[in-house]
Each structure stands twice: as structure tokens, then as C-alpha cells.
Amino acid sequence: MNRTRSRRSAKKMGASVLKHVFLIIMALISVYPVLWVIAIAFSAGESLGSPVLAFGLIPIPSSFTLDHFSSILSVQVVGSGFPVWVKNSALITISSVIGAVALTLPAGYAFSRRRFRGQEASMFSFLLPTMFPGVVTIIPQFLVFSTLGLVNTYYAVIIPYMVGSLSLSVFIMKSAFDSIPREIDEAAMLDGAGEFRIFSRMLLPLTLPSVATVALWAFMGSWLDWALAHVMLENNALWTLPLALYAFLQSNYSYYGSFSALALVMAVPVFVVFVVFQKYLVTGLTAGSVKG
Amino acid sequence: MVLYPFAFNFFITFTNMNLYHIHPCAQLFGPVTPSCYTINQDLLKNFWFVITDPSFVQILQNSLVWTFSNVIPTVGLGLILAFVLNSKVRGKTIYRLFLIVPWAMPSFITLLVWKGMYNYQYGIINALLNEVGIPSVNWLGSCFNAFAAIVIANIWLGYPFMMIIFSGALQSIPQELYEAASIDGATGFTRMRHITIPLIKPTIIIALLLGSIWTFNNFNSAYLITNGGPGICTTIFITQAYNQAFSYFSFAIAGTYAFIAFVILFVPGFFWTRYTGLTRGGGQ
Numbered sequence: 001m002n003r004t005r006s007r008r009s010a011k012k013m014g015a016s017v018l019k020h021v022f023l024i025i026m027a028l029i030s031v032y033p034v035l036w037v038i039a040i041a042f043s044a045g046e047s048l049g050s051p052v053l054a055f056g057l058i059p060i061p062s063s064f065t066l067d068h069f070s071s072i073l074s075v076q077v078v079g080s081g082f083p084v085w086v087k088n089s090a091l092i093t094i095s096s097v098i099g100a101v102a103l104t105l106p107a108g109y110a111f112s113r114r115r116f117r118g119q120e121a122s123m124f125s126f127l128l129p130t131m132f133p134g135v136v137t138i139i140p141q142f143l144v145f146s147t148l149g150l151v152n153t154y155y156a157v158i159i160p161y162m163v164g165s166l167s168l169s170v171f172i173m174k175s176a177f178d179s180i181p182r183e184i185d186e187a188a189m190l191d192g193a194g195e196f197r198i199f200s201r202m203l204l205p206l207t208l209p210s211v212a213t214v215a216l217w218a219f220m221g222s223w224l225d226w227a228l229a230h231v232m233l234e235n236n237a238l239w240t241l242p243l244a245l246y247a248f249l250q251s252n253y254s255y256y257g258s259f260s261a262l263a264l265v266m267a268v269p270v271f272v273v274f275v276v277f278q279k280y281l282v283t284g285l286t287a288g289s290v291k292g
Numbered sequence: 293m294v295l296y297p298f299a300f301n302f303f304i305t306f307t308n309m310n311l312y313h314i315h316p317c318a319q320l321f322g323p324v325t326p327s328c329y330t331i332n333q334d335l336l337k338n339f340w341f342v343i344t345d346p347s348f349v350q351i352l353q354n355s356l357v358w359t360f361s362n363v364i365p366t367v368g369l370g371l372i373l374a375f376v377l378n379s380k381v382r383g384k385t386i387y388r389l390f391l392i393v394p395w396a397m398p399s400f401i402t403l404l405v406w407k408g409m410y411n412y413q414y415g416i417i418n419a420l421l422n423e424v425g426i427p428s429v430n431w432l433g434s435c436f437n438a439f440a441a442i443v444i445a446n447i448w449l450g451y452p453f454m455m456i457i458f459s460g461a462l463q464s465i466p467q468e469l470y471e472a473a474s475i476d477g478a479t480g481f482t483r484m485r486h487i488t489i490p491l492i493k494p495t496i497i498i499a500l501l502l503g504s505i506w507t508f509n510n511f512n513s514a515y516l517i518t519n520g521g522p523g524i525c526t527t528i529f530i531t532q533a534y535n536q537a538f539s540y541f542s543f544a545i546a547g548t549y550a551f552i553a554f555v556i557l558f559v560p561g562f563f564w565t566r567y568t569g570l571t572r573g574g575g576q
Contacts, residue, residue: 019376026373027390029448033405034393124565130505131557132550139543168502175494224398242398263401270396275389 041068041260068261075258080236082244089240092157093222099162100169100218101211107166108173109199113185123170130167138231145232156232157240161222169214176210177203212277219273223266241266338548347524355508355528355553358443362507365447367499370454377455378462388459395452403516406445407432410517435525438518442526446513454499461495462488497568505557529553 044065073082110116111123129137145156180203188198204211226242233239239247245266248259342348373391377384394402409416410431418428431441469491473483511530514520520527520535529549537546 016381019379019381023373023376023381023387023391027387030391030393030452033402033409033448034397036405036408037397037401124562127501127505127561127565128558130502130509131561132509132554139537139546171498226398226400245398245401260401263398267397274392274396 037260037263040256041264042066044257068257069265072258072262072265080239084237085239085241085244088154088238089223089242092154092161092240093219095154095158096161096165096222097215097218099158100165101215103162104166104169104173104214105204105211107170108177109203111170111174112177113182123174126167126170129164138228141228142231151232152235152238154238157222157225157229160228160232161218161225165214165218165221169217172210172213172217173207176207180206216273216277220270223270338544339552342545342548342552347527350524351527351529351532354439354524354526355556357439358514358528359504359508361443362446362450362510363500363503366450366454366507367496367503369447369451370499371458371496373451373455374458374462377459391455392452394449395456399449399512400516402449403445403512406441406448407517410441432518433522435522438522438526442513442517445517446507446510449513450503450507454503457495457499458492461492494568497564501561501564505561508553508557529556 039060042064044063044067075081111119141160142151145151150156184202185198188202193201224242226246229240229243230246233243241262245259245262248262377388381387408414412418412428412430412433415431417431422428429437432438469487470483473487478486508528509530511534514526514528514531515534518526520531530553533546533549533553536542536549
């Protein structure tokens with residue numbers, strides 16, 4: 001008896017050690033390439049091209065400097081600079097996130113609670129855009145927006161970002177609403193609550209984790225996008241952070257430091273948002289899909 | 293908004309549109325200027341051009357191999373990590389935070405770092421291999437190595453998202469089910485087979501479907517690390533379409549590639565969603 005128990009606990013110990021070894025290796029692999037970006041951002045005159053020469057196996061900056069960070073603050077491109085880029089990025093991202101959530105909620109609700117003609121077809125149509133290579137849809141989108149006279153305005157990127165995040169978001173919201181039993185609606189209806197009231201007072205609070213997921217997904221899509229912004233926003237004064245980042249990369253090899261510094265600055269909001277939403281995210285992404 | 297780019301793309305596959313013809317096209321809703329494009333005499337000319345291109349078969353094969361060799365490991369790795377993080381381990385939150393790092397950085401930066409790490413002479417990967425006594429590998433020089441290189445980098449980019457998805461699915465399984473099962477005497481493997489797997493199946497289906505579509509149309513990895521080379525070893529549909537559009541400015545050929553890619557995704561995607569009931573109206 002005693003022996004089997006000690007053998008079992010030894011087995012458990014072994015399993016736990018194995019788990020930690022596996023997790024530590026995976027965490028190292030995840031972080032390692034990013035350590036280079038950090039090291040380059042903090043040291044003078046290094047480049048991404050020759051990492052091993054610059055630092056050795058573990059990337060620790062040889063000479064610590066904050067020059068790259070101060071240089072991105074002071075860089076001026078005709079009529080625009082760091083504060084303008086941050087303002088543009090923030091404005092575009094916040095509008096896209098709000099718009100995406102506003103579009104996704106009613107769509108997800110309708111797909112979950114209503115029956116209508118062409119339901120499956122329209123649900124499937126949300127998958128279509130992801131099947132079409134994004135780079136190629138940029139051309140027709142550009143033509144549409146130039147016809148409407150919206151190129152070089154915020155709308156030219158906000159509208160596509162909003163719509164672009166829908167393909168995954170609608171599925172998330174639908175399965176979230178699906179996971180709430182219809183009896184809740186019916187009970188509320190018997191108590192005299194209208195449909196909108198049920199939606200806003202009962203269903204919305206219950207699906208908050210999924211709403212957070214939808215918001216995060218839209219945030220990632222617009223905060224990091226370069227390709228569409230590159231086509232739509234030619235005006236310096238409208239540049240977003242990824243466009244500025246690309247300009248650093250294009251101009252000269254010696255800008256690698258500033259490039260990495262700006263990349264780190266851009267990653268900070270992503271981490272803040274992730275940490276804030278982590279609790280919601282983990283349950284949000286698939287809440288309800290269990291019931292299918 | 294969703295359908296217009298398709299219709300437009302479908303249309304230009306029948307034309308000879310290229311950079312020299314595009315300017316008058318900016319007048320979309322006005323009268324169509326004749327100089328904007330001409331519809332090809334032989335409607336399927338662009339399709340024949342693409343399909344009879346000697347590199348077509350290789351590009352098709354690359355795209356399919358690329359998709360499968362990425363999706364299976366990312367989904368697998370995501371599942372394993374989610375399982376491990378769902379069991380009793382200390383420091384879950386810290387591990388999770390480290391593990392999402394590849395997802396949180398702009399991918400074109402980290403891909404450039406990967407490119408640097410693959411460098412034959414100075415790259416860190418060869419330096420590590422040399423440390424353990426393995427001779428340097430010419431990562432971006434040969435067909436097979438270059439393909440492996442971009443697949444590895446892309447798996448690195450992809451597994452955090454899958455991990456997040458599966459963690460959510462595992463956490464939403466009610467604990468009571470496991471308790472009830474253990475009263476009935478079910479242990480590890482049986483529990484896994486009869487509770488865990490069936491309950492996270494819908495999530496696996498979504499992950500496989502969206503993962504395949506995203507990978508098939510993933511542009512950054514193949515373009516930034518190898519730019520399709522050496523030769524056309526790592527050229528896939530999406531990089532080919534991009535090159536046709538923005539290097540050769542032949543939008544009609546680019547549109548044709550994109551359209552073929554779309555058909556390849558649409559047919560299995562349609563049957564897959566049908567078969568699994570993903571789009572069916574829900575609620576009880």
C-alpha cells in the first residue's frame with residue numbers, strides 16, 4: 001500500500017518536472033527572437049543582420065543607450081512626427097474597435113436567436129473574405145475609396161479594419177449567444193421585458209468575455225496593420241505607427257536601432273491590453289462553442 | 293464591402309488590366325472608359341496563361357505542403373500547451389504571458405530577426421548547432437532547408453493563438469463532468485476520450501478551418517524571409533499574386549492567381565462547414 005503510494009507520488013513528481021521543463025523550453029523559444037529586438041533597441045550601432053557577431057549567444061547589449069528612444073521622439077518627417085503617429089494610430093484603432101463591436105453584437109445576436117432566409121449562406125459569407133488573399137483585395141478597395149474621394153482620410157482605413165475583423169468575430173459572438181439557454185429570454189419576456197432590454201440587460205453582461213475577445217481581435221488587426229495603411233494613407237500627416245516603422249526600415253541600415261525601439265514602443269499597448277483582458281480572453285474565445 | 297472586391301477580382305481575371313490601363317478605372321461608377329481595360333477575346337486567356345505556366349504545379353504543391361506543415365504542428369502544439377497549462381502547474385500566468393510574446397509583436401519585425409538568425413555565417417542558429425558539434429546548415433540556400441526555415445518561423449508565430457483558443461475551450465468544460473466520471477470509475481484515458489475530446493471538438497474544427505485559410509493566405513513569412521526563393525522553392529499562391537501585382541503590375545494575372553487560390557479554399561471550406569454544422573442556427 002505504502003509502496004504504491006510513494007511510487008505514484010514519484011510518478012506525479014516526474015510528470016510535474018517534465019511539464020515545467022517543457023514549458024520553460026517553449027517560453028524560451030517564444031521569447032528568444034524578441035530578446036534581440038530588445039538588445040538592439042538599447043545598444044549603439046547594431047543591426048538585425050549580424051546578431052551573433054554583435055552580442056554572442058545571449059543577446060545582452062554591450063553598450064547601454066537610450067539614444068534610439070530619444071531619436072524616435074525627435075524625428076521629423078515633413079509635417080509629422082512621433083506625437084502625430086501615436087495620435088493617428090490611437091484614433092484609427094479606437095474607432096475601428098468601437099465600430100467592430102457595434103457591428104458584431106447585432107450580427108451575432110441575429111445569427112443565434114433569429115431564423116431567416118439565407119441564414120447559413122450569409123453566415124458563410126463572413127468566411128469568404130478570409131479566403132481571398134488580402135493583398136489582392138487592396139486594389140479594388142483602393143478603387144472604391146478613391147471613387148468615393150476618401151483616400152487619404154481616416155475613413156479609408158477605419159472602415160476596412162472594422163469589416164475585416166468580422167469574419168472571426170461574428171462566429172465568436174454567435175457561439176457566445178448560443179451558449180445562453182433560450183429559457184432566459186423566455187422568462188424575461190414573460191416578465192414583460194422587450195427584446196432590446198433582454199439583449200442589453202441580460203445577454204450582454206453574460207457574454208462580456210466574448211465581447212472583450214472581439215474587441216481585442218479588432219485591436220490587433222488595426223494596431224499592427226501596415227499593408228492597407230500603406231496604400232490608403234499617402235499623406236505624411238496621416239501616418240500610423242506601422243507606416244513610420246516601415247519608413248525607418250526603408251531609409252537606411254543605420255536606423256535599425258530606432259526601428260527596434262519603435263517596435264518595442266508599439267508592443268507595449270498590446271501587452272497592456274492583453275494583461276487587462278487575459279481573465280476574459282481565456283474564457284471568452286470559445287465560451288459556448290462547447291454546446292456548438 | 294465584402295462582396296465588391298470579389299466581384300471586381302473575378303471581373304479583372306477576364307481582362308488585360310495592368311498598370312498602364314488602370315488610371316481611367318478610378319472612375320468606377322461613371323461611364324466605363326474604353327481605355328480602362330479591354331475584355332480578352334479569349335475569356336479564359338489569363339487562366340490558361342497561369343495554369344500552363346511551368347511553375348504552376350510547383351506553386352500549387354508548395355501552397356498545399358505549406359498549409360499542412362504549418363497547421364498540424366500549430367494546432368498540435370497549441371493543444372498540448374493548453375492541456376499542460378490547464379493541469380496543476382505552478383506559475384501558469386507567467387508562462388502564459390511569455391508564451392504569447394510571438395503573437396504580440398508586429399510579425400514583420402520578428403520575421404526579420406528570424407531571417408538574421410538563419411544567416412549562414414553569422415546567424416545564431418548555426419552558432420548554436422556548432423556549439424553542440426553539428427556543422428553549419430545553409431538555411432536559406434537550398435530548397436528543402438529554406439522551406440523548413442519559413443515553416444519553423446511561421447509555427448513560432450502561430451501557436452500562441454491556438455493555445456489561447458484551446459485554453460478557453462478546456463476551461464469551459466464543467467468540472468462536474470469529470471467528478472461524475474471519476475465516480476463511475478473512469479480514469480485518465482477514458483476521461484480524455486469520452487469527455488474532453490468530444491467537448492473541445494467544435495473548437496478544434498474552427499481552429500483547423502481558420503488556421504488553414506490563414507496559413508494558405510499568409511504572406512509575411514514566405515515573403516520577408518525568403519522572398520519565394522531560392523528559385524521558386526518557397527513561392528506560394530499569395531506571394532506569386534503579390535509579385536504579379538506589385539512587381540510586374542499585372543493586376544489581371546494577380547487576380548487570376550487570387551481567384552484560383554480562392555476556389556481551392558472555397559470548395560473544401562464549404563463542405564467542411566456544411567459537414568460540421570458550423571454555420572447552423574444555434575440555441576436550444
